Amino acid sequence: MEFDLGRNLSAPAPGIVPIADSRSYTVTLAALWIPIFIAISLLWYGRLESPLAHVPLVSTGKSSFWDIGHKKAKESFAANARKIVAKGFQQVGNTKPFRVISDLGEMLVLPPSMADQVRNIDALSHGEFMKESTCAEVHGFEPFFESTGHSLLADMTKTKLMGSLKQLTDPVNETATQACKDLFPDDDDWHEVVLKDILLEIIARMSSTIFLGDEEVRHDKAWLRLTKEYTVDSFLAAHQLRTYPQFLWPVLAMLFPQARKVRDQLRQAEAIIRPLIERRRAEKAAALADPSIKLPERYDSIEWLEQTSQDRKIPYAPVAMQLTLALSAIHTTTDLITTTMYELLRCPEVIRHLRKEVVSVMGSGGIKHSALYNLKLMDSVIKEAQRIKPALSINMVRKATANITLPDGFRIPKGTMLGVSHHGAWDSAVFPEADKFDAFRFVRLREQPGNENRWQLTTLRSEHIAFGHGLHACPGRFLAANEIKIALCHLLMKFEWKVAGEVKPRIIENGIFLDSDPGVRVLVRRRKGEVEV
Template sequence: MRLFPFGTTAVANGPALINELRNAPDDAFSFAEFADKARYTISPALKESRYHVPIVRTTLTRNLAGLFPDLLDEMNSAFKESIFNLDGLKDGEWKSIPVHRNIMELVCRTTNRLVVGAPLCRNKEYRDLIINFTIDVAKSSMFINLFPTFLHPIVGPILSQTNKTQRKMLRLAGPLIEERKVKLAADKNYADKPNDYLTWILEDAPPGFEQTTEGWAIRLLQMNFAAIHTSSATFTHAIFHLATQPEYMAVLREEIDTVIESDGWSKASMQKMKRLDSFLRESSRLNAIILTSLNRFALRDYTFQDGTFIPKGNFVTASLYSLHMDDENYEDAKVFKPWRFVEMRENGEEGESVKHQFTNTSVEYLSFGLGKHACPGRFFAANEIKAMMCYLVQNFDVKLPDGVTERPTNQYFGTSVTPNQTAEVMFSRRKRV
């Protein structure tokens, strides 16, 4: 364990220390206090109440199978009505597409089918607001972290676009929130009640500010930031790997075509695609959205078992990068091996298959965090990304632009990692035989 400059952040390395950090009591290390800058980038309400977390972790996950047809319907429409519609291309003709921003458009629309439903998820002004908000929050968080904690109350409001964004969200989503609120007050089980995130937070919000239109609008912003930022980056990274090594397309395509032909499009089908699952897990291992994980704030003095003393008021985090790039954890750790995890599932001890699935967390794999604060929406994100990868593989061929031979390099700012924001990939309609 070592300290960052200024002696404010300790970094835990190795499974033993990470497990201890994971299991430390909440009165010692706080996740909410570490994430306190969200009060400036999104809202202070997120610190006061985290009632949305069990909704995402339990209610959304439990409803995924039933909601999968809606997700699929929106995804199909989103692809066909976006820049990825290649119907005008001739056979063998290629089109260069800037990947990341366009993937954000797809993810935003598809995600919001399950967040606010149609037609709002198809409203371009609403989607632009969400996407720009997602980018603004990521940038603001990075810049706020450049300043000492005691300056955050000063620089946070200056750097953030939160108030402006909230006013726009109230204008766009407010009427829908009010309409649903009135209907629920009259009849909790009214006819055609939408089964989506907005309904769930309306039903479960604690008294006070959370039961206001403004409070619910903030929860919609928070949900969208969490879902779109991570899923867009994960999907973009996977596309970059596929375009760099298009020989993997045939293997994925065989699996996807076989499963869908046999079982159709469903959540259960997504779970049967072991090579696709491995491809995404390996891509996320090499390209997690942050170099650290298990970020915590010390509420009191704490001494780790190795003797490291953490004074109250310091930050503690786990080194995701060193774990994911450790040859003792992964052979040739810096090499992209798409079937790494499916081989580990097949060759591992009996009962360990689940350990190497995309959404599983462990002290060797921290892309989704670890423990009780692991990403609550990872099962939804995994199914959404898998469905989009299936669509892409079934309908397109991909490659890097002419003259480009290496995968677009990731972009780093502090400990944050993003896919290359301007990189383009060549797309062509799949050649059917």
């Protein structure tokens, strides 16, 4: 900054400030620096006086006095969360909580042994955690608000979607059949593909069939592109905003290119979905006015959301909700089927066992809803892949909306961000040889008397919290399980697979998120299936 002290002849030499001006200059500096010093002092004092001061803080080794916003600590956690959490449990023991400076701010990490204690506490809000961590109240992030600001999505899933899984099996299977025809060459030669890209397209199409029913827009390339891209772009934009104070988010979202891109995607979604919603509502209004008009029975989320919204008297934004469904289902399901396929590529003998199971269970009747339950080895394979590489290394994420005292006397202050570590699923004392992929692990567990239904893919247990546990467990896990099983039947029965080269899939770590490697290339060719799926 340059200070112009005047250019007249009577002015002092450059660099010399007059006495009167010097006092003014000093006052000005004081006015500038005293508030800054107070703010720094308060921030530092607040750091020392954390409401969680009674809980050990595990250092990342990256913070310093001047790192007021914990920027270095947050960056370190984003890159090394699993190592930092493992370090924490080494320090405090496997049954005690500790706190870390995560990329979301200060966070309480609970051991798996505490999962049952906190799973059903109303004052531990999953919605409030997600609302803050996804910038849900900033324009452009409305789809996140639709999943955190009210219970409509969970209500619809539990009351409508769950009861319609049987009716959805045929259309989802038909979509998978068509996707395989469109996406894979129809010859006997080996072809190289990026596996995750192919799987993402298949799952996006299957999910679009469920969410949009028989509407033509479910095939719209622009819509499918949005459902795949919005999730990634919105997470990147939210991550960028979270590095700044929350009160600045609305302003910065108007400036940052990534956040502007998200808003533009929302506008594109409006242009595609809004006419469909308005047409459906007009049809209903016409049918109410004229009883002779008969509307078709529909099994899709458009209809379920309208019904649930009216029944529960919950207003919502239909277009944003469709993107909510996409970001809630498509990438997580794709990640799980990708992880499963990576494990199968390492164990080709398991693929042979799975094909035999499909032939035995499906017979000549093709894929039926009732048969999916009997694919017990496939269920075990998916659950084992999920055990080894879940979507989150810390799950059951919550924000305390009140002061809580657990039965053992442990205090959780209001405002605490917390989660439960997934590492119980990697503990050989819980799962023997936990570091190894065992395709039959959960088949054997289900064969034990009394355990027939306790170790299914969709079963919730504190030892395996990949789908969450308790009050806020993933309500769409049954749909995801069915989608993955249907897709695997097509992929394994119709094609042969092998890894292209010696590339070992990596786990992409971004804070508590664990993503399957997006770049693994595989070889695929057609095969003649023993049964028609």
